[in-house]
Amino acid sequence: MSMTTVGLAHYLVVSVVLLCLGLYCVLTRRNAIGVLMGIELILNSAGINFVAVSRYGSAGFDGQVFAVFIIMLAAAESAIGLAVVLGIYRRMRAIDTSRLTTLQG
């Protein structure tokens, strides 16, 4: 493909960048909410991949349907994740993941 017009590769590069930034966020953050934000970035990069491949691969809506499912699951995940974080905060007065060591042997 030529580099002058935007194609599948450009979207995939953006998606890879988002994935790496999200992974970095998940690995380095010690605030549980920050970790959840990193997960949102990773899920978004997967959504870009699905929609881009569906656009440039075959005509059809399979990729877009999957992107909608991803967004739905991300919303569910973040609702439950934040409910868990709030529960942990109420019990232990902290959401710093390095201080939540109750289960550590």
Next chain:
Amino acid sequence: MTAADAMFLALAATAVIGAAGVAFSRHILYSALSLMVALFGVAGLFVTLSADFVAGVQVLIYVGGVLVITLFAVMLTQGIQNVEVSNRAVGSVAAGLLTAGLFVVLLRAMSSAQWVKPPADVPTQTSTYGIGNALLGQYVLPFEVASLVLLAVLVGAVVLTRKETAE
């Protein structure tokens, strides 16, 4: 460079800068607001991929829902005063090396993959009609399972956040 290319570049830069803000910001509130920028950028990228329905869903659910409850959680779990210290990042060197390695590996895999040649001119069609048909036709079972998941999430979130009563 055509207008479409310029628009793609602007939206991609928005998404990437927002994501960088999420990953590197020292302030959890700034991270949350950067997440909003990134999500809007991704929604714009969906529009450039002629996936207008997905873009609308992205803005409605992510920016309108997920981001708001994220901000709620930020506000509820710490005083505004000590927000700055609450976004601690550790092990950045190891994580940076790991992430950079993954980045290189993925780019290598991308450039060596045998991609399907895209058709010369993909017709753009309105996506809402097609997605609606797909959701109620081919994907009706996942669709119903998704509604079950959402019900479980609803009940689970209520159970997790309600006040504990004395036994």
